[in-house]
Amino acid sequence: MIKVFNLPDLGEGLTESEVVAWKVTPGQAVALNEIIAEVETAKAVVELPSPFTGTISALHADPGTVVEVGRPLVSFEVAGADDDGAQQPRREANLVGYGALVETGGRPARRARVTAASPVESRVATTATDPATAAASLAAPAAAPVAAPDEDAAAAPTPREERPRSTPPVRKLAKDLGVDLELVAGTGERGLITREDVLAFSGAGTSAGADAAGGPTDGPGPVPAGAGATEAEGGVVGRETRSPIKGVRKHTAAAMVASAFTAPQVTEFLTVDVTPTMELLTRLKADRSFAGLRFTPLTLVSKAVLVALANNPTLNSHWDEAAQEIVQYHYVNLGIAAATPRGLTVPNIKDAHRLSLRELAVALAELAEKARAARTTPAELSGGTFTITNIGVFGIDAGTPMLYPGEAGILAVGAVRRQPWEHEGEVALRQVLTLSLSFDHRLVDGEQGSRFLADVGRILADPGMVLTMI
Missing domain, CATH: 3.30.559.10 (Chloramphenicol acetyltransferase-like domain)
Known part of the structure; x- marks a missing residue:
């Protein structure tokens, strides 16, 4: 039976957490209370223990993604579990409470900030050994918002009509260059559209062409070649470095x-x-x-x-x-x-x-x-x-x-x-x-x-x- 574990309330009314690193991968067997992930709240990095003994079915958020409390985080294949609490999550001393467990196939979360349509598979970032650089090395693009079927249907794609996978800086670059991402073939892992894909499609595959699309005051957008920027949130833009305000x-x-x-x-x-x-x-x-x-x-x-x-x-x-x-x-x-x-x-x-x-x-x-x-x-x-x-x-x-x-x-x-x-x-x-x-x-x-x-x-x-x- 598939069980979906929602992000728990980690205390003090915190409404969201960022996935720092996964300690498991899909298909991996886990034991009850085995550490499966590290998440960062506005106050601390917290280790999340597994609420079940079973097998990881799917991870619903990339490292670097902000997930709202109560939204799907990870799915388990649990043998012999039933709905009357045979394998209910166990609270840890440093966790105030866990989110509700729901059966797969339930009503989609409304205005979830993380889509469950494209679970993370083997692409899990490695935790940086230096805490000072961990945030940069683990940064990853947030998944596109998913609206519930009964609201904002015209404004946001449903899981079956997900927009092309790309990072915020790449979407900004595409917008500046007038490129429709629907027409771009992604060469990155699992079809991710990269900066190079956008530049190649637009014919602006040089650093000069990228710089012409926007200046430093335009926000995280075109990045000069060799500037050392990544495709994570923020990054080096010209002579500035921009980082998201979080954590x-x-x-x-x-x-x-x-x-x-x-x-x-x-x-x-x-x-x-x-x-x-x-x-x-x-x-x-x-x-x-x-x-x-x-x-x-x-x-x-x-x-x-x-x-x-x-x-x-x-x-x-x-x-x-x-x-x-x-x-x-x-x-x-x-x-x-x-x-x-x-x-x-x-x-x-x-x-x-x-x-x-x-x-x-x-x-x-x-x-x-x-x-x-x-x-x-x-x-x-x-x-x-x-x-x-x-x-x-x-x-x-x-x-x-x-x-x-x-x-x-x-x-x-x-x-x-x-x-x-x-x-x-x-x-x-x-x-x-x-x-x-x-x-x-x-x-x-x-x-x-x-x-x-x-x-x-x-x-x-x-x-x-x-x-x-x-």
């Missing part, structure tokens, strides 16, 4: 705009002599009881923030505009801004206020490792209550960090520098850093923000002060 970058942009135009933000700065903290860090690294743990300045700053939040709870709250309520959290999900090959992400450590220094060091190390490997789950990127961003790793001293939407505060930690500083009535070389605190002025008054920042500074200037604050 983490799209999510980050939306979040920053929302933050800037909803919360009145104030930033305060405090420069602190952290020599005692750095000396403590050295002792911790040499302590055998902490062998194998990775202690960094961020570890101790994070602990100081958690102590200061307990004494200044307004920094750990949320302005609920819809309910017209102020939500005071009695827990801390500590967000750590992470620069990854996919862009900026902010995973958070759940219930960080409960962790010892040892447990916090382990949690931070795991968070960093997963972020670098692009394996942070949507659940780990959701539900944060306060964020730390470590700009010091880039050699930056201070800045005005933007609030993560929904949070009352964010602390930027600058670089630790040796510089002349007044110490015990004399000038000495000390290790100094600057803290930059941004907060939502609807929730946090200047006094409250200042007291929080001062508390963090006091702890870092003299770690023993923690004993007076807990």
Whole structure:
């Protein structure tokens, strides 16, 4: 029996995901929970496990294709399955829910962004080993939209009348050159119409002819020969490189705009002599009881923030505009801004206020490792209550960090520098850093923000002060 697995809701109301790579091919036997694909949401790359034991019948989306939640993703040939749940999909810990399973032959999806008429067969892109280049190497053309039989019939082709297969840049080139793709024979794999096919048909098979069709401001279109462009979305156009706005970058942009135009933000700065903290860090690294743990300045700053939040709870709250309520959290999900090959992400450590220094060091190390490997789950990127961003790793001293939407505060930690500083009535070389605190002025008054920042500074200037604050 054929079972069609629809793209599941991967959490936080995400409406679509991009297929990054397939781990299976049609005809391949798979076991229950075997990883079959990697998909990228606006927040994270997620591994999808197989909901069945069976054989892959068809893949309904190329790598690089954006698929809406609830639309067909992959079909299985399942032996002995029935409709009363004999082989229903099993939820994984990092997935909020799976899309509905439907029998083949059901009513076509309405306004699906991916056509199921031309399933991917053996043409599966290989995942790039370098995460920074994975997005480019895996980019592939999106399939043409398919309208349901009862709507837009005149405007869009049905699966049986699919328009010639080509990529967006090739369609743009054909339009610029006045070429009807219906008349062009595709020489690419499975009849794909390539750029060369269009140029050959039009007689403009030179780079000069392609350039004449449109300039750089015309968008992803004719590409000069040798420019290194691909036929994926975007690409090199003349002296410009255009890339689609999607994935983490799209999510980050939306979040920053929302933050800037909803919360009145104030930033305060405090420069602190952290020599005692750095000396403590050295002792911790040499302590055998902490062998194998990775202690960094961020570890101790994070602990100081958690102590200061307990004494200044307004920094750990949320302005609920819809309910017209102020939500005071009695827990801390500590967000750590992470620069990854996919862009900026902010995973958070759940219930960080409960962790010892040892447990916090382990949690931070795991968070960093997963972020670098692009394996942070949507659940780990959701539900944060306060964020730390470590700009010091880039050699930056201070800045005005933007609030993560929904949070009352964010602390930027600058670089630790040796510089002349007044110490015990004399000038000495000390290790100094600057803290930059941004907060939502609807929730946090200047006094409250200042007291929080001062508390963090006091702890870092003299770690023993923690004993007076807990």
